[in-house]
Amino acid sequence: MDYQQVIEEVYEEVNALQLKGKVASYIPELSSVDPNQFGIAIVDLAGNVYGVGDYQKPFSIQSISKVFTLTMVFHKFKTKLWSRVNVEPSGNPFNSIAQLEYEKGIPRNPFINAGALVITDALTTKYAQPTTEILSFINELSGKTCVEINEVIKNSEMKHADRNTALAYFLKAYKNFDNDIAEVLDVYFAHCAMEMSCVDLARAFSFLANDGYSIFAQREIISESYARRINALMLTCGFYDESGEFAFRVGLPGKSGVGGGIAAVMPHKFSVAVWSPELNEKGNSVKAIKALELLTDKLSFSLF
Numbered sequence: 001m002d003y004q005q006v007i008e009e010v011y012e013e014v015n016a017l018q019l020k021g022k023v024a025s026y027i028p029e030l031s032s033v034d035p036n037q038f039g040i041a042i043v044d045l046a047g048n049v050y051g052v053g054d055y056q057k058p059f060s061i062q063s064i065s066k067v068f069t070l071t072m073v074f075h076k077f078k079t080k081l082w083s084r085v086n087v088e089p090s091g092n093p094f095n096s097i098a099q100l101e102y103e104k105g106i107p108r109n110p111f112i113n114a115g116a117l118v119i120t121d122a123l124t125t126k127y128a129q130p131t132t133e134i135l136s137f138i139n140e141l142s143g144k145t146c147v148e149i150n151e152v153i154k155n156s157e158m159k160h161a162d163r164n165t166a167l168a169y170f171l172k173a174y175k176n177f178d179n180d181i182a183e184v185l186d187v188y189f190a191h192c193a194m195e196m197s198c199v200d201l202a203r204a205f206s207f208l209a210n211d212g213y214s215i216f217a218q219r220e221i222i223s224e225s226y227a228r229r230i231n232a233l234m235l236t237c238g239f240y241d242e243s244g245e246f247a248f249r250v251g252l253p254g255k256s257g258v259g260g261g262i263a264a265v266m267p268h269k270f271s272v273a274v275w276s277p278e279l280n281e282k283g284n285s286v287k288a289i290k291a292l293e294l295l296t297d298k299l300s301f302s303l304f
Ligand code: DON
Pocket: 061, 062, 063, 064, 094, 095, 113, 157, 164, 192, 256, 257, 258, 259, 283, 284
């Protein structure tokens, strides 16, 4: 299969559709990005890179970082952590507060903001310098030093943090939050403000297409059974209240971010990252979803 030719076709066809969305503006600094950027990168399990468009340009990975933070605590799967966060699709927006009250402070899954805050809280308990640990973990997965924290975006989100702060206080009220709220939020905004290109993101996701073994880090990151479970969570929860639609249209485990990126994997074949900043009303990139839909259609395979 000539992945390069396929993604070039996908790129042309998506551009011709002139899809429109809205760049995220609730984090003001995110809206200063050029909305017309669009890139696709595939990395196969031999490490070959196929890329088109703006695939080498760093962008704000936002919630895609939650896959990495989850991976860092996944070995605690059989422990207390899994009584603190559930593994069910939420069917609600990523920053919903209502569900957290109905369900007594146990977030539906580790990818909605409340769940990701619990994971970041666990990392803050585990490490003296959690942000540095997250940064070096992602660099290791990519096989090179490529991750940078955009301090302007981080500060911009911190100044508009009312909802995430409310979620954290809510978790604390239900005794599902161990550390200082400001400290955990600082780590959370730092990992959301990390910047990577499509190609580096696809490299960093490669272990999830490869039963937990990273060819770039040259070690097993997590066991095969844990890699399968992270993929299951991405498939069922990776796109919040659009997860069913993404499984229906694309059929790959993936994770989106409000910076307009999506990273996904085709187990035993490749990892892929697509980026274009304009989002639909669910907070997922319109062009990236369309590109991945065309990709699995053209390849005639997905998980299904
Ligand atoms: O906490 C937030 O709202 C952002 N830092 C991340 C949200 C996000 O990327 C949701 N994904 N589509």
